[in-house]
Amino acid sequence: MRKITVLAATAAIGLGAAAQAATLEEVKARGQLNCGVATGVPGFAFTDASGEWDGFDVAVCRAVAAAVLGDPKAVKFVPTTGKTRFTALASGEVDMLSRNTTWTFSRDVDLKFDFVGINYYDGQGFMVRKDLGVTSAKELDGATVCIQTGTTTELNLADFFRINNMSYEPVPIETNAEAQQKYLANACDVYTTDASGLAATRATFEDAANHIILPEIISKEPLGPLVRHGDNEWGDIVRWTLNALIAAEELGITSANVMEMAKAPTSNPEINRMLGTEGNLGAMMGLDKDWAARAIAAVGNYGEIFERYIGEKTPIGLPRGLNAQWTQGGLMYSPPFR
Amino acid sequence: MAEIAYVARGTIPPSPPPPSEVGVVRWLRENLFSSTGNTILTLVAAWVVVEVFLALLPWLGGAVWNAGSLSECRAISPGGACLAVINERFNQFLFGFYPAEGYWRPSLAFLGLLAAIAPVLFTALPRKMLWFSGIYPLLAYWLIFGGSVWGPLMVLAAVVAAAALARAVARLSGEVAGMIAGVLAAALMFLFAVDPLSGWLADAVPIGLAPVSSDQIGGFTLTLIIGVTGIAGSLPIGIVLALGRQSNLPLVKALCVGFIEFIRGVPLITLLFVAHVLLNIFLPPGTEFDKLLRVLILVTLFASAYIAEVIRGGLAALPKGQYEAAAALGLDYWKSMRLVILPQALKISIPGIVNTFIGLFKDTTLVSVIAMFDPLGIITPIRADQNWNGIVWELYGFVALFFFICCYGMSRYSMYLERRLKTDHR
Numbered sequence: 001m002r003k004i005t006v007l008a009a010t011a012a013i014g015l016g017a018a019a020q021a022a023t024l025e026e027v028k029a030r031g032q033l034n035c036g037v038a039t040g041v042p043g044f045a046f047t048d049a050s051g052e053w054d055g056f057d058v059a060v061c062r063a064v065a066a067a068v069l070g071d072p073k074a075v076k077f078v079p080t081t082g083k084t085r086f087t088a089l090a091s092g093e094v095d096m097l098s099r100n101t102t103w104t105f106s107r108d109v110d111l112k113f114d115f116v117g118i119n120y121y122d123g124q125g126f127m128v129r130k131d132l133g134v135t136s137a138k139e140l141d142g143a144t145v146c147i148q149t150g151t152t153t154e155l156n157l158a159d160f161f162r163i164n165n166m167s168y169e170p171v172p173i174e175t176n177a178e179a180q181q182k183y184l185a186n187a188c189d190v191y192t193t194d195a196s197g198l199a200a201t202r203a204t205f206e207d208a209a210n211h212i213i214l215p216e217i218i219s220k221e222p223l224g225p226l227v228r229h230g231d232n233e234w235g236d237i238v239r240w241t242l243n244a245l246i247a248a249e250e251l252g253i254t255s256a257n258v259m260e261m262a263k264a265p266t267s268n269p270e271i272n273r274m275l276g277t278e279g280n281l282g283a284m285m286g287l288d289k290d291w292a293a294r295a296i297a298a299v300g301n302y303g304e305i306f307e308r309y310i311g312e313k314t315p316i317g318l319p320r321g322l323n324a325q326w327t328q329g330g331l332m333y334s335p336p337f338r
Numbered sequence: 339m340a341e342i343a344y345v346a347r348g349t350i351p352p353s354p355p356p357p358s359e360v361g362v363v364r365w366l367r368e369n370l371f372s373s374t375g376n377t378i379l380t381l382v383a384a385w386v387v388v389e390v391f392l393a394l395l396p397w398l399g400g401a402v403w404n405a406g407s408l409s410e411c412r413a414i415s416p417g418g419a420c421l422a423v424i425n426e427r428f429n430q431f432l433f434g435f436y437p438a439e440g441y442w443r444p445s446l447a448f449l450g451l452l453a454a455i456a457p458v459l460f461t462a463l464p465r466k467m468l469w470f471s472g473i474y475p476l477l478a479y480w481l482i483f484g485g486s487v488w489g490p491l492m493v494l495a496a497v498v499a500a501a502a503l504a505r506a507v508a509r510l511s512g513e514v515a516g517m518i519a520g521v522l523a524a525a526l527m528f529l530f531a532v533d534p535l536s537g538w539l540a541d542a543v544p545i546g547l548a549p550v551s552s553d554q555i556g557g558f559t560l561t562l563i564i565g566v567t568g569i570a571g572s573l574p575i576g577i578v579l580a581l582g583r584q585s586n587l588p589l590v591k592a593l594c595v596g597f598i599e600f601i602r603g604v605p606l607i608t609l610l611f612v613a614h615v616l617l618n619i620f621l622p623p624g625t626e627f628d629k630l631l632r633v634l635i636l637v638t639l640f641a642s643a644y645i646a647e648v649i650r651g652g653l654a655a656l657p658k659g660q661y662e663a664a665a666a667l668g669l670d671y672w673k674s675m676r677l678v679i680l681p682q683a684l685k686i687s688i689p690g691i692v693n694t695f696i697g698l699f700k701d702t703t704l705v706s707v708i709a710m711f712d713p714l715g716i717i718t719p720i721r722a723d724q725n726w727n728g729i730v731w732e733l734y735g736f737v738a739l740f741f742f743i744c745c746y747g748m749s750r751y752s753m754y755l756e757r758r759l760k761t762d763h764r
Contacts, residue, residue: 039709040718042727047719049426051435055722078553079709079719087615177721177730204728206412315409315724 023095023227023234024286027068032076035061036094039079042200043310043318044100044120053077056309060098060119060225060242063295067241067287072298086111089228096238098225102152112229116239117246119224119302121322121331123217124156125195127202130210132189137216141166146179146188148172153193156219176201194221196310196318203315236285244274244292247334248301250325255300262293274337281337302332407725423726424736430720431736434556434711440484440548444559447481450474451566459751475570482555482563484547486540492532500524513672552630556711558740563630564637564712565699565744571638572698573691576645577684581675583650594646601643607704609636614708633705641698648694652687653679685759692752696745713737 027033037058038045045055053075062072078094089097090112101107102122103115126137134140137160147154149172161168171188173179180201183191191198198213205211225242227235248254251271253261262275272278276289283289299305303325310318324330357363370380400418403425405411411420424431433444454474457467476490500523508516540546555563582594601609613632656679664674684691706715717733720726 038722039706039711039715040720040722042722043724044722045719046722046724047430047435047716048723050438051430053719076553079711081707081709083611083707084615084709087619091615091619180728181730200724200727203724204408206416309724315407315727 023231024068024237027095031069032074033061033065033068034076034078034094035064036078036080036085036088036097036099037061038099039081041100043196043314043316056120056305057098057100059299059305059309061096063245063299064096064238064241066298067291067295068237070294086113089113089226095234096225096227100223101226103222103224113226114229114235115224115226116235117224117242118222119242120196122194122196122221122223124153124192124219124221125198125217126214127183127191127198127211128189128214130212134214137214137218138164140168140190142168143189144169144171146171146173146182146191148179148193149174152219157192160218180204199318200316203317233285237287240285241292241295243334244295245299245302245305246332247274247337248296249303250327250334253296253301255297255304258293258296262290270337408728419732420729421732423720423729423732427720430716431557431713433559434716435554436550436556436559437548437554440550443481443484443547447478448562450477450481451562480547482550482559483552484549486536486544486546488536488539488545492536492539496524496527496532500527552628555630556716557713560705560710560712561702564634564702564705567634568637568641568698569695572641572645575638575642577649577680579642579646580649580653583646584653598643598646601640602647606640606701607707609640610704610708629710633710637698637702641694644694645691648687648690649683651690652683655686656682688752688756692748696748699744699748700741713740
């Protein structure tokens with residue numbers, strides 16, 4: 001009896017491993033990429049008027065679909081909540097997750113995922129009313145703070161106030177929508193969450209100019225797409241698709257000129273290698289030579305995506321900051337295509 | 339001599355009642371200002387109502403129906419409701435991510451639903467309409483999920499064949515034998531005949547609609563699918579469980595008690611998470627066990643446990659004499675239940691049953707925690723759109739209105755049903 005159980009377990013694990021090792025083949029056979037996204041984060045994942053998913057994180061899914069399947073529309077979006085996202089990925093319901101997920105040690109090691117890169121460097125910030133007269137987070141001693149319960153932001157906040165020897169009064173809230181209402185109703189002096197979320201929230205206020213986001217960022221929240229442990233080939237594909245988008249901005253490739261550049265070799269050998277007019281980088285990971293060109297043509301380079309969904313011209317109006325190219329003083333840095 | 343009239347010649351015409359005892363004034367006096375306490379309460383309540391109206395009127399009066407974003411709304415009518423978001427996303431509220439060219443299918447299914455439940459709800463309607471109610475589930479399934487028409491047709495054929503067989507056997511060798519034969523035949527047909535036959539027919543004569551997967555279904559369509567299936571499925575299961583709990587057969591009784599107590603002891607949200615998250619890990623990767631189907635089964639089982647307890651209350655309320663009288667008439671168990679006990683017990687249980695149904699209908703919103711887009715869940719991605727981020731009242735108010743209409747309708751119907759079935763002499 002026990003032997004049978006062990007056998008069955010081994011078989012199940014074997015099946016699982018076999019199914020995991022061939023994500024690329026599975027996706028190709030299915031003709032569709034299953035991509036886990038958030039159920040709604042302003043600028044990062046939302047639905048447009050016709051019910052199509054769109055956003056900064058969604059663009060990564062579309063880029064991978066374009067690279068692998070040649071069609072940015074060949075994505076089945078699986079919306080996941082903070083509670084269901086990791087099981088959806090671990091169980092194989094989705095091939096990758098592109099969903100405002102912070103890269104942490106335990107998620108990488110203990111939950112057995114591979115973060116393939118970072119598409120947004122976020123950090124926890126504070127928003128206050130201008131008439132409070134506060135210009136730095138260090139002056140917030142004794143403030144009432146609206147804080148989402150059960151998140152890392154709650155712990156970061158406690159740490160920050162302890163380090164600076166200050167006291168605060170937490171006002172626990174459940175969702176961002178609730179926080180907006182509470183903050184606007186003066187139930188708290190300060191609202192704290194990731195800086196991108198603060199900017200998005202502030203953009204919705206009728207009197208946005210009367211609120212300021214304090215300069216201090218008190219935590220590191222590197223957000224990026226992730227895949228399961230155990231299928232490194234698939235991880236490579238997602239990682240280098242993201243890198244291609246980042247490198248494209250650095251090299252001046254845009255959705256407008258990428259097809260022109262991919263037609264014939266240019267004077268820059270790195271562009272040629274990436275777009276497949278020189279060498280065979282695509283074949284090394286089981287794709288054709290146009291993979292990167294298709295991804296960039298579908299969604300644009302990293303800078304274009306940023307400007308389209310969350311950049312300064314959008315209502316969210318986030319500055320590039322840490323997310324600028326390394327040549328511009330930011331942290332966006334793609335390893336070379338060689 | 340002048341006559342002294344000391345006897346009235348006719349009746350004195352009734353004088354009109356004093357003004358404080360007629361019409362509006364009397365009603366006001368009796369109902370609103372009958373005592374100091376009442377007067378204070380009336381004034382406070384009137385003040386609250388007026389305040390709410392004063393707050394709501396400019397908001398609704400300044401409503402904007404056509405705008406591209408929240409900021410446009412605010413520019414057109416500051417302080418007014420921005421109903422443009424509901425105007426723009428109306429189809430998402432109704433159908434979720436259902437393909438736009440197929441919107442007529444859930445709409446038609448909804449009209450069919452009205453036609454199908456009408457004869458169930460109102461006995462004045464011709465009984466022949468019940469045939470439509472019988473085939474409606476298959477029709478609705480086919481309309482909403484699409485695919486080949488032969489699958490549902492074969493299911494219908496199998497059910498009809500099993501029922502016919504059950505009747506024939508029942509005539510020859512008794513009701514119980516007929517029931518067993520019918521169930522066996524249905525099980526055999528579903529296991530071995532329905533799938534291959536419908537597959538073969540679909541290849542030979544391909545008639546069908548474009549298939550729609552369950553993750554594309556959302557909005558009020560999803561609420562109605564879960565709510566109606568749960569309500570229609572949980573009542574019969576609940577009745578069987580309630581009878582089983584009162585049964586003299588120890589095994590049946592233990593099973594029913596165990597099931598009911600387990601389900602009632604666990605929160606619905608936990609069961610939803612188990613169905614959604616854990617099943618995925620246990621099943622081999624790639625197994626497609628439809629998420630909506632899992633939710634439907636769970637919600638139905640969950641509600642049936644509660645219904646069972648409500649009906650058990652009704653059964654317990656019947657005097658023992660009813661059971662004894664039924665037995666004295668020589669009715670067997672099923673007949674005495676069907677003809678004597680259940681009609682009375684169910685009548686007593688109506689408020690409790692409808693109460694459970696209303697609760698079930700509202701509980702369908704819990705599916706948003708497992709990322710299914712019921713009307714409440716679909717608000718999140720809409721609010722994440724830069725154009726509409728910051729809208730709260732309009733969206734949640736709209737969903738609340740929908741739920742209020744449905745639940746209030748159910749509650750009114752239950753009151754009507756109670757009045758109609760009222761046979762006592764109170």
